[in-house]
Amino acid sequence: MKVSLTIPLTVASVVALAAAAPNSLVNSRRATSVDLTVARQTSSKVDFGVTAFIENNINSGSDGGLYAELIKSRALQSEGDGLTNSWTGNNADISVITSDAISNVLPRSLRIAKKGSPSSFGVRNVGWAGIAAKPGKYSLTLSARCNAATSTTATAGLYDAQRKALGSAQVPLALTNSWKEFKATIQVAGGNNVASNQFGLDFPGNFASEQCQFNLISLFPETFKGTTARQDLAQLLADLKPKYWRVIGGNALEGNNLASRFQWQQAIGPLKNRPGRAGTWIDWDTDGYGLDEAHRLGEAVGAKAIPGVFAGYTLNQQSVPDDQLQPYIDSAVNELHYLLDPQGSSTWAKQREANGHAAPYNLAAVQVGNEDWISEAAIKTYQTRYPRFANAIKAAFPNLLVMSSSPYPTPKTQLAAIDQHDYNTPNFFLGAYDRYDTWARNATTIWNLEMAVTNSGKCGETPQIDALSGPCRLTYPIQLGAVAEFTAMMGMERNSDVVKTFAYAPLLNKIGNGLSQWHPDLISFDAVDSWPSASYWAQYAFGQYGIDSLYKITSSVAYKPVYWSAGKQGNLDVIKLSNSGADPVTVTVKADGAQYNPNAAGSLILSAHNDAYASNTPENRQNIKPTRRNTSAKDFVNGAFRITLPAYSLAAVKLARA
Template sequence: MKKQNLTLTIDATKATSKVSPLHYGLMTEEINYSYDGGLYAELIRNRAFLNDAKNPAHWSSVGGATLMLDTEGPVNTALPKSLKVECMAPSLGVANDGYWGFPITSSTSYKASFFVRGSVGALTLTLQSRDGKTIYAKTRVPAVGEGWIKRTATLKTGNVAPTTDAVFTITTEKPGTLWLSLVSLFPPTWNNRPNGFRRDLMQLLVDLKPAFLRFPGGNYLEGNTIAERFDWKKTIGPIETRPGHMCPWGYRSTDGMGLLEFLLWCEDMGAEPVLGVYAGYSLRGEFVKPGPDLEPYIQEALEEIEYITGSVSTKWGAQRAKDGHPKPFNLQYVEVGNEDFFDRSGSYDGRFAQFFDAIKAKYPHLKVVSTVGNEQPASKRVKSRTPDALDEHYYRKAADFIRDSPTHFDRYDRKGPEIFVGEWGAHEEIAPWLPPSRSLPATPSMKAALGDAAFMTAMERHSDFVTMQCYAPLFVNINPGGRQWRPDLIGYDALRSYGAPSYYALKLFSTSVGDELLKVSLTGAPLLASVTRQSKTGKLFVKYVNPGETPQAVSIQLMGVKSVKSEATVTMLAAPPDETNSMEKPTQVVSKTVKISGVKPEFAYTFPPHSITLIQLET
């Protein structure tokens, strides 16, 4: 085989453009138990007894107590059912099995709260093994009476081995009948926020240094029906006022992750919110005709924007302050709907125009995003208005990303609307929507990571008009029944979590990007590289993907650079294509950082096979 003569030329004479400050971000929605059973730290499953119409799903009898759902005398209209527990003897009660168990760790305090009524004496709360032989934590709650009262308690573990083999129980001191509603249990949360997030999952996200968060979804925004959309007004305020709703992925959402929680999530990561507003189309085909019928939904969106950005002198800004956050949040982008290319009615152009005009009239500084991009047929795109940005979605084989990335965005009009790649992700061979994919691991292999990285070089080379991009889906609960889609970036169970190889590829890119874009070319092979510069320091971030089976010896030429520090930092993710990470081997494929010497304005570097490499050069 003839040896390739590869030359990577970097023109540092002059930046071609500015890199969008929002280029790397995160996309989220309720799928794969991403919120309930995932990032949202609530440990009780079916806390409001609404997951099943007839049975108290995930609740079981302790000691022979009789359980039944009761609609008489509820706490409020948002909590229309309670669990009636008939105890014919003392020490009877109920147990909850959690989201595939409970995360038991040493010296950990768990905060419980619940509404309760009934004359059964004091209550005992425990975290214990499923067989009841081991008590991990225990506390006693004073007696209650005939009227609803909210009780809180803390359970603290001692020195125990980490396990998910646990249930949460409530048992009575005396025989009698007990009613329970909104039973909640939280472990320690990120920044110790009440109603907060899992610490390990937040740490994985913060480590990516995301510039924005696109929320609340995705299909989750639309719902299967209009009634099941993300109705933001029902997700704010105390959790006992949030009724929850069915999410489109086959399970019920508590709405504990409400609008304010999304905004606090952004704040905790130092990221900007990118808001998706419901635009009158739901997944099973229901839609709202443009015109008067759509006006209530437009008003709903305007009020949502006011809740996020309004001063405390506005109605919804005052409500945000009442909910605990007087300071307005920064907002630049509002996306109208989600994947409206699926709307067969052809109504999106009219719906978008109506939203666009209303948002621009009240908030002229906001950029309004269309959910139909250039990857869709021209017939589906918005024509009556010029969107500020187009949301494009790409779920492709790794090989297709590798083949297409060198030229994909070259054909775009740089003067056209900004491009927001709001969902993308490489899979190995079998498409995520095909049944055989269900037998594959929930998180992808190194092969997919190479495709992801190839596409990231393309987006970064055009990051002046590809202003935002985010991988999807972000999360997956790996327990049986916990996932509805693959591949996913981060896997977890109740106790542990890990990043896929694609997570480490994204981290390599998102944490090392300059603010200036440099022109780069490669002779001898397709261009799977990008280079940005940090204007304040002159540091160059050179990213290079070698998806092939052989090393690539490359001559790197720096044009317009008088001198360069002889030592450079190299961060590399390299592994055979089939290697991956898992709960058993969470760090099988991770990036490694080394120093190299002998760097000059023209120097040679050999990129290993199946590798993603970042070289940081100081000029």
């Protein structure tokens, strides 16, 4: 994701797009009505679904985002001394000390010394660009020690900009010269809907705090289904009904250098044993959203995991020498033992159980590395790195699908699965509607684990322009982009023997100065709120309207600008439609040899906007909001379903045959 480069799997797709006139697929004008007939029986099984890919660190999407921790720099890991832009004193001087550390990997702790003779003193934390104080329970934990045994009662709370307490709790502290953990619950009754709140920890004026030190001061709101995830963001992801869950992957897996790569053994277990690492994209990655946290959240939303394993390449274009690679291979295999070994069957399985997850996780595949086409150095060494990792994994887990992060340079006939990444224009994705119809069936499956319309295409098409660093790069997803992505997914779903998934990337975008590094993104958020993009509704429609088997369709006209697909989910027919054109088109769908029942329970989603380049922005968050409703008798004519697709629209409907 870090380079402005897209390498497609075939030269033919590049040539075809280069030959197309700009916006040729978008502006195709055909009939103002389309008649579709859905076959009597399904023709094939479908194995396709949405993937949710949460890349750690990018756009403040994990720390300060999906990972619900409200305290920034809880272990003083962030930004230089760990205090800057995080902690301030309240009638107190604060400093960092490195003696008597809580653990070998967290050397810093916080010292609080009162100034003068205040009645109370303490510290404040501003959170990750603010703290929302919403009604509910907030779970506080903190660790502390003193040079000599002492006791006091601290007050922990959330305070608004006028220092009014929105909720607080008394925290009895019986302190010794050993580190101890303390817990409390802060109850917020009314709260407020702003981000200008702070967390406070205060002590009575007679407490000799300068003899003490504090660390891992942590505050979590109520989270999603008992995970560590922020409720609103996790719910938006769950509503996509993702089939797959990509963790931990992307550039955050590789790191900018060897020291900052993802090291799974340092991202499990108690927080005091997690050193974190320099962020690939921003500041510091605490690895609080670590291996177990990521996999547990995937379980909570009902998805199968696709973990990535570090494969010996980092983003400074350095590869681990071949004669030094074996420890990294062993680490990757051990990571999979930790994730997959049956309960109690191995040292790693017992470690997983000790960390709170007795049963093995459910994996769909494992990916070796990430974007190992990203540089000549990566390509050159991947031809030796990939087989060594893949062979070791297959020897230990013969039934686990092993996925290559690059189609180069290994012949595709030797690869069971390939991760393909495409960031491009609407035309590119509209062209994917039939791209896979004639794709070679050579036992290699394609997993599109990073996809997005990143460029409007108004400045030209690839390869004449760079869809990432060239002109007309998007800030937020546009309606036409959502239609194009939805259309591409229809073509992929129709060819699910070859193409298994589509993952929009990145998923999360925190609004604020310097908080986000990549755009466009599926979901935007701040400390208080979150809102879906136009592209979110394309993913949502596909997840909510998934199919188990595919129908063939006959049509009265050729596709463009209207596209379609049909399948079956349980006992219901699922019809998906899109219109990439500037004019409305009426579509009539009938079932061959049957009628659709106008009185049966059916549902519809329709997302449209008359401006192809419209977006949901922080200033206009609901600019694009789909219609979601049940079908009614007025949607049917003589046993056929009829809908007028507005300009730049996508739709999905569930219908029952009579």
